[in-house]
Amino acid sequence: MTEIEKIKELLYPVTDPEIPVLSIMDMGIVRSVEADGKDVLVKITPTYSGCPAMDVIGMEVKMTLDQAGYNTTVKQEITEAWTTDWITPEGRKKLEAYGVAAPLEETADKLALTGGKRQVKCTNCGSLNTKMVSQFGSTACKALFQCEDCYEPFDYFKCLK
């Protein structure tokens, strides 16, 4: 295993504090890892500009790696801008299991959020008979939906392109 792979594995348990089941690696938040001996540079990127979790994530990345004996610098970068496409298939599965519907592709997302077509799957019963309650949800990256079959309210992770 190379040094970089080892570092990435160490970073895997670091999660987004707002979606604590999801590794920042699966979120696509870690842009790159560079290592020069024990000096490590980790570049992270915010999902939304105002994401309040970024500072915490940066701190946790540093703490995790420093504890493993590295000398870590964390840099925030906004180019190129994060998109929901960077969430890995593994990440999407974990989101769904946690009760957050994973983002649809762009056109479908627009239709779902404007009420044009019902296609966001209920994370509780799997029905497509769901409606948007609010275009903005508990965090900047989510919209609020409700299932009209089982009546469960749930979050939908908005497509960001």
Add this chain to the structure above:
Amino acid sequence: MQEKTYEYLLLLGDHSLILGHRLSELCGHGPSLETDIALTNISLDLFGQVRNYFQYAAELTDGKTEDDIAMLRYSHEYKNSLLCEQPNEDFAHIILRQFFFDAFHLPLLEQLQHSKDPRLAAIAVKSLKESKYHIRFSSQWVKRLADGTDLSRQKMQDALAHLWAYTTELTEPTPLETEIHAAGIGADLAAVKTAFDDRVKSVFDEVNLEIPDSKYYQKGGKTGVHSEHFGYILSDLQYMQRAYPDMKW
């Protein structure tokens, strides 16, 4: 040119800072849970964008921080447009103010994506994705209120009569904006104006709202001449830093 870039970053950031502050006043006070969350989420996006602008601006100074820029200027040093500081009179005002801002902000960011300044272009690319959601929200609500009950339509029309006079300033270039555009860094406000007019017309046409034909308008914010509302905003925004200088938490 670096000094001009600094001033321009402040102007861009101040629009979002002051509108974001106005929207944050609604936290826990929105007319319904969903709109409360939406408006404060928009506020959060705007604050995030401000941080990107001010962090960059701070790097162009000798040792200022983003917080110094946000919290420790006097009123005439803030360059936001007057529209952004208009108070939260009622929901129709809040929505229409947001719609006018978004209709201006979106084409502005589209322009800035192509700025010669790569850092500014990167901020614009990032912000644009978020602002697309904002305009979807605000234009839907403009239509809903204008096409709703007699009362909601009346309130939308009252808001329009009040706020229209503040829209011209958004796209009327100040000397700084003209200069920074000529340098290839800033946005072309003539193109922004065309996009703004088209967007407003298409949304208004759908619900038979008429654009007021009055030519009278208010300006001043972008050159630091603010309305009487502004002092109250600053006293709220800067209270902690003024009362406890250099406080941290």
